Amino acid sequence: MSFRLAVLGAGAVGGSVLDLADTYGHEVVAFADSASAAIDPDGLDSQSVRARKEREGVVGDGDPTAVFDTDYDVLVEATPTTLGDAEPGFSHVERALLDDRHVVLANKGPVAERYGDLRALEAESEGRVQFEATVGGAIPVLSTISDLGAGHVTAARGVLNGTANFILSRMAAEGLDYEHVLAEAQDLGVAEADPTFDVDGIDAALKFVILANVLSDEATEYRLDDAGVEGIRNVPGTALDLAAEDGRTVRLIGEATADGVRVAPRLVPKGSTLAVTGTQNIVQLETQHAGQLNISGRGAGGPETATAVLSDVSRLE
Ligand code: HSE
Numbered sequence: 304m305s306f307r308l309a310v311l312g313a314g315a316v317g318g319s320v321l322d323l324a325d326t327y328g329h330e331v332v333a334f335a336d337s338a339s340a341a342i343d344p345d346g347l348d349s350q351s352v353r354a355r356k357e358r359e360g361v362v363g364d365g366d367p368t369a370v371f372d373t374d375y376d377v378l379v380e381a382t383p384t385t386l387g388d389a390e391p392g393f394s395h396v397e398r399a400l401l402d403d404r405h406v407v408l409a410n411k412g413p414v415a416e417r418y419g420d421l422r423a424l425e426a427e428s429e430g431r432v433q434f435e436a437t438v439g440g441a442i443p444v445l446s447t448i449s450d451l452g453a454g455h456v457t458a459a460r461g462v463l464n465g466t467a468n469f470i471l472s473r474m475a476a477e478g479l480d481y482e483h484v485l486a487e488a489q490d491l492g493v494a495e496a497d498p499t500f501d502v503d504g505i506d507a508a509l510k511f512v513i514l515a516n517v518l519s520d521e522a523t524e525y526r527l528d529d530a531g532v533e534g535i536r537n538v539p540g541t542a543l544d545l546a547a548e549d550g551r552t553v554r555l556i557g558e559a560t561a562d563g564v565r566v567a568p569r570l571v572p573k574g575s576t577l578a579v580t581g582t583q584n585i586v587q588l589e590t591q592h593a594g595q596l597n598i599s600g601r602g603a604g605g606p607e608t609a610t611a612v613l614s615d616v617s618r619l620e
Pocket of ligand 1: 467
């Protein structure tokens, strides 16, 4: 089935959704950044929208709020993740669901911080909510859990932050210290100019909170505040050297179980399944009857995350 998409957020993910939508059989009829919107009921041309943004700093002549007045089927919410009330993303989602439209999120805030509110709105709407892109970029974690049945998955564990993993793997491989590798990661565009969420474990924790919400019964809701979070700022190079002498290394490992969410640097055997390198992510699912499933791949990036968004769109009916 072909859907008309309204995309909010013109960053790496929103832009890639605009670029790739037609390869999935969908069209983007509205595309907005925080200050402007491009609208075309016949489908937007990604190259001309991107060229205009490059040239004039706006994506089109419209106001962002005009997006909601267009004839769209699915709202793609790809504005930056915010904590607490998860605004303005949450209000965007609310508006679309009140209008009985489907919602696909790349923004983690509403799913991690207001999961109960989100599900309550969905229950009253003709629209459905999907959010594969919020956990592990291109890796189909949530759809795998859905296929298995959330009740048959007892835990999710792994590495869900590419920036922190890149820093830890480079520190271990090259004997470099944290500050040096962070600067290198920023130069390469792996880490954001403000990498706080990544290196303090917050980004990984939000993803494991989302996993905990998906794995829990409806009465239990997790938020970031419920998670135990420790980042990688204080991991000294000497700890990695000592770990290496013992055939081990350090990774920022998260876990979501019925008992809650924890993210912290942990020792793992070198070359083991959890010791992915560079910006790779990995999720291990513990199942009730079928042992452990491991899924790894690219956990970040525009086209990678847009792939998860567009797969979610294609799952809608
Ligand atoms: N900045 C994240 C990462 C991707 O480094 O994995 C977005 O959640």
